[in-house]
Amino acid sequence: MNVVAILGALFALLLMRVPVAFALGGLGLTLLILGGFSPLMAPQAILSTLDGFILLAVPLFLLMSNVLLKGGVGRDLFAAVHAWVGHWPGGLAVATILSCGIFAAISGSSVATAATIGTVAIPEMIKRGYEKTFVYGLLAAGGTLGILIPPSIPMIVYGFITEESVIALFLAGIGPGLVLIALFVVFSIVRSILGGQAVEAPATWRERLVTSLRALPSILLAVLVVAGIYSGAFTPTEAAAVGFAASLVITLALGTLTWSGFKEAAFEAMATTAAILLIVAGAKVFGKAITLYRIPQDISAFITGNIDTPLMFILVVSVVLLIMGLVFEALSMVLIMTPVLLPAAMILGFDPIWFGIFMVVMVECALITPPVGLNLYVIQAVARARMGEVAEGVAPFLALMLTVVAALYILPDLALYIPFKL
Amino acid sequence: MAVFDTLIRALAWAGAALFALAGAMLFYEVVARYFFNAPTIWAAELSQLALIWGTLVAMPWCLAARRHIAVDALAVLLPDGLRRGTEAAAMLAVAAFAAIVTWYGGDIFADSFVRGRTTGSMLDLPTWLAELPVPLGFALLFVQALVETRRALAGDYAARGGGHE
Numbered sequence: 001m002n003v004v005a006i007l008g009a010l011f012a013l014l015l016m017r018v019p020v021a022f023a024l025g026g027l028g029l030t031l032l033i034l035g036g037f038s039p040l041m042a043p044q045a046i047l048s049t050l051d052g053f054i055l056l057a058v059p060l061f062l063l064m065s066n067v068l069l070k071g072g073v074g075r076d077l078f079a080a081v082h083a084w085v086g087h088w089p090g091g092l093a094v095a096t097i098l099s100c101g102i103f104a105a106i107s108g109s110s111v112a113t114a115a116t117i118g119t120v121a122i123p124e125m126i127k128r129g130y131e132k133t134f135v136y137g138l139l140a141a142g143g144t145l146g147i148l149i150p151p152s153i154p155m156i157v158y159g160f161i162t163e164e165s166v167i168a169l170f171l172a173g174i175g176p177g178l179v180l181i182a183l184f185v186v187f188s189i190v191r192s193i194l195g196g197q198a199v200e201a202p203a204t205w206r207e208r209l210v211t212s213l214r215a216l217p218s219i220l221l222a223v224l225v226v227a228g229i230y231s232g233a234f235t236p237t238e239a240a241a242v243g244f245a246a247s248l249v250i251t252l253a254l255g256t257l258t259w260s261g262f263k264e265a266a267f268e269a270m271a272t273t274a275a276i277l278l279i280v281a282g283a284k285v286f287g288k289a290i291t292l293y294r295i296p297q298d299i300s301a302f303i304t305g306n307i308d309t310p311l312m313f314i315l316v317v318s319v320v321l322l323i324m325g326l327v328f329e330a331l332s333m334v335l336i337m338t339p340v341l342l343p344a345a346m347i348l349g350f351d352p353i354w355f356g357i358f359m360v361v362m363v364e365c366a367l368i369t370p371p372v373g374l375n376l377y378v379i380q381a382v383a384r385a386r387m388g389e390v391a392e393g394v395a396p397f398l399a400l401m402l403t404v405v406a407a408l409y410i411l412p413d414l415a416l417y418i419p420f421k422l
Numbered sequence: 423m424a425v426f427d428t429l430i431r432a433l434a435w436a437g438a439a440l441f442a443l444a445g446a447m448l449f450y451e452v453v454a455r456y457f458f459n460a461p462t463i464w465a466a467e468l469s470q471l472a473l474i475w476g477t478l479v480a481m482p483w484c485l486a487a488r489r490h491i492a493v494d495a496l497a498v499l500l501p502d503g504l505r506r507g508t509e510a511a512a513m514l515a516v517a518a519f520a521a522i523v524t525w526y527g528g529d530i531f532a533d534s535f536v537r538g539r540t541t542g543s544m545l546d547l548p549t550w551l552a553e554l555p556v557p558l559g560f561a562l563l564f565v566q567a568l569v570e571t572r573r574a575l576a577g578d579y580a581a582r583g584g585g586h587e
Contacts, residue, residue, distance in 0.1 A: 017497040018512040019490035026519035043527035043556050050474040051552065053466065059441040059473065060448070234452060241448035263438075270438035271489045274480040277473075279491060327495040371495055 003295055006031065010286075010336075020332045021275070025282035031289035042285045049281040053237055054160055058108075059273040060240030061151050064247045065107035065116070066265035070258075071251030073218045074116035077102055078124075080208075080215035087202035090192025092128055093138055096121040097184045100142035104149035104177070105222035106243070108156070109272070110330075110367055114143025114375045118382045126383075129198065134191065136385055137368075137393025140375040141401070142184065144364035147330070149177035150226055151236065154334050154363060157280055158356045161287070161338060165353070166236050167229055171419035172357050174226075176404055179414065180361075183400045217250040276331060283335035290339070300344035310348045314409055317341060318362060318402075325366025329374055333363055357415040358408060365401050368394045423569070430483045430566060437480030444469035444476070463544035474552050478559030482566040485516065488579075502577065509574035517567035520560045527556035 006027070013023040029042045049055070068074075081102070082095040099117045107113050118139040125135045147154050150170030159166035203211075225243045228234040234242060251257035290296060307313050324333055338359060345355045367375045370391040379390050408414050413421065451465035484490050497505060531553040533539075539549040573579065 013512075013515065014493045015496040016508045016512045016515075017492050017494065018515050019485070019492045021490055022516045022519050025523070026515060029519060029522060039522060040526050040530060043523050043530055046523070046527075047474070047530075047553065047556060050477055051470060053470060056444060056448070056469060056473050059476070060445045063442060063445055233456075238448055238452050241445050242452055244445040245449040266438040266442050267435065270434060270441055270476065270480055271484060271487070273441060274437060274477050274484050275489055275491050277477045278481060278484075327493055329491050329493070332491060332493075 002293055003298055006290065006293070006295065020329070021278035021282040023282070024279070024286040024335070028282070028285035028287070028289040031293060032285075035289070035292060037289075037292055041288055045284040045288050046281040049160075049284045050277060052160055053235075054156060054166055055277060055280065057151070057156055057166075057237040057240040058153055058276055059269055060237065060244050061108040061153065062112075062269035062272050063266065064240060064243040065103075065109065065112045066269050067244070067247040067251055067257065067262065068106060068218065069112060069116045070261035070265045071247070071254060071256040073106075073215075073251070073256075074099070074103065075120045076211070076215045076254075077218055078117060078120045080211040083203040083208040083211045086200050088189065089199055090188040090190075090197055091200055092121070092125050092130065093134075093188035093192060094185050096125065096138055097142050097145075097181060097188060100139075100145050101149060101177070101181045102219060102222060104145040104147075105151075105226055106218060106247075107146050108151040108153040110144045110146035110364065111374050111378050113146030114139055114378045115382060117142065118379055122379075122383045128200075130192075131195065132385065133389050133393035134195075135393070136379050136383060136390040137395070137397050138184070138188065139382075140368045140373070140379045140390060140394050141397030143375045143378065144367050144401075145177060145180060147367075148173045148180065148357075148360055148364060150174065150229070151240065152360065153276065154331055154360055155356060156236065157276070157331060158334055158338060158359060160280065161283065161335065162342060162352055162356070164356065168353050168419040169356050170226075170229060170236065172353050172415040173360065174418050175414045176357060176361060176408060179407065180401065180404050183403065184397070187396065187400060214254070217253070221246050221250065279331055279335060283339075286336075287339045296340055296343050299340050300347060303341075303344040304347050307348075310350065311409070313345065313348050314358070317345075318405065321359075321362040322365060322369070325362070325369045325373070326371065328366060330363040330367050333366055334359055351412065351416060353419065354408070354412050354415050358405065361401060361405050361408065365398055368398060370394075426565065426569070427486070430486055430562065433479040433562070434483035437476035437483075440472040440476035444472040447472075467541070467543055467545050467547065471547075471552055475555045478555040479562075481559050482562040485563060485566050485570060505579070506575055506577055509579045510571045513567050513571040513574055517564050517571065520564035520567055524557045524560040524564060527553070527560060531557055 010027055013027060029039060032041055033039055078099045081098045085091050085094045088094050100113055103113050103116055122135055122139060150173055152173060155169040156166055159169050225239050228239045229236055307316060342355060367373050370376055370387060376390050380387055447465045447469045451462050455461040531550050534550040534553055540546045541549055
């Protein structure tokens with residue numbers, strides 16, 4: 001009864017368009033007061049969230065990718081990758097996906113990835129006669145690589161609320177990320193061959209050399225961030241700080257970063273950070289309250305009482321997340337559903353790191369399912385496209401992502417090999 | 423009103439500057455540790471303070487600019503009159519939440535301030551330094567939410583600060 005009433009109230013607040021952060025925080029606070037618990041827990045939970053060292057990585061990773069975005073690194077990266085693979089069938093599409101994959105290793109946000117590469121790749125692909133719906137779907141889906149390949153803001157948040165290792169999560173995202181890139185690449189090639197897309201002439205070696213040299217610092221930066229975290233030289237937060245500093249050095253050296261560009265980058269990073277961290281803080285208040293009401297325990301007892309196989313659990317959770325993804329934005333889903341689902345998942349024998357990666361891939365689907373999906377908005381804005389066109393193009397990529405979910409279920413080592421067995 | 427808008431916007435810029443500053447301090451920390459073998463005692467703690475202050479003082483501007491993440495799916499389908507009503511009610515809900523957090527956040531701050539509690543870390547800063555921005559930020563959020571309620575009733579609920587995330 002409690003469960004239904006609380007979730008009902010939450011959805012009512014959210015659908016009224018109360019910002020997610022305050023809907024979660026406000027409902028949590030109301031529950032604390034109604035239950036006779038101290039309301040002091042609300043400001044305490046907000047403070048303890050913002051006092052988390054790992055969450056400092058959020059503004060710093062955003063600063064890094066925004067600086068690179070303003071510094072036009074997307075263009076350089078795309079030009080370099082294109083020089084190498086442009087002559088393949090569907091070469092431009094392949095270059096787009098690979099650029100998204102590389103940018104994902106410098107950016108923790110799928111929106112930044114879709115925007116950075118989309119701005120360059122969409123006009124180019126349409127000029128060369130690629131079908132519009134395919135182009136939009138490719139970019140919306142390619143952008144989601146941003147949160148699967150480390151660094152990743154949803155993984156930082158997942159690690160923070162579950163107290164799991166963010167480093168292990170980052171490393172666990174690499175395997176599924178590479179598989180997803182491979183699937184997108186193969187799909188692009190097959191589709192371009194079947195669609196009779198004209199093949200381009202290969203770039204000259206000189207072109208390859210020149211463009212690669214220009215893109216090299218950004219690629220080295222991606223390697224530095226991932227290798228630094230992997231080797232234990234930096235914590236994720238420090239890696240973000242080093243990345244931010246390096247992004248300034250790179251864009252200043254290339255002469256592409258202006259003072260006003262830097263100010264815009266910093267302001268954008270601030271707006272996104274405040275929005276994200278306040279949702280985390282609100283979720284912390286809510287999480288505290290529902291734990292005192294024993295809601296997660298009730299739900300996990302209900303789930304384990306009615307669902308006895310792990311496969312059934314994952315199927316049900318996937319359907320629930322896909323439906324939620326129609327209206328919810330990615331991070332809110334992670335924050336609302338993880339505390340509710342993880343206890344049951346662990347009883348059924350799922351590894352919490354594996355479950356985090358599963359959540360991230362499902363959330364990627366949410367990012368590209370209409371009517372609400374941040375990446376859809378980005379592509380719409382960048383390409384000035386109609387939502388219908390973007391949504392149509394996204395369908396095959398959604399199928400590929402769900403294939404990865406199935407592969408993850410059958411072969412958990414796809415995620416867990418790199419962090420735990422390598 | 424114009425003065426308040428300017429103040430809120432200035433605080434958002436202060437938030438942006440604080441985050442950039444946090445990045446600079448932590449970068450200095452890494453350099454100091456690896457190249458000079460002399461880790462600082464202040465970088466981690468001060469950058470954490472920058473995160474707390476930056477987020478909370480930027481919060482009211484995010485509400486004004488509609489930059490907080492919200493679920494639009496239903497709201498956009500409502501007829502204008504009803505939408506004004508729900509938007510106003512949503513903003514009043516934010517105001518109520520902000521008022522209560524301001525009150526109890528103020529208690530936490532006042533308690534630490536009066537007792538002169540400190541963090542017990544290397545810097546041993548007063549604890550209230552980290553606690554003050556909660557009542558401060560939420561008090562400003564309270565005022566901003568009331569401003570937004572009035573704007574919503576007047577039919578003005580579009581984004582004012584540019585796009586989403």
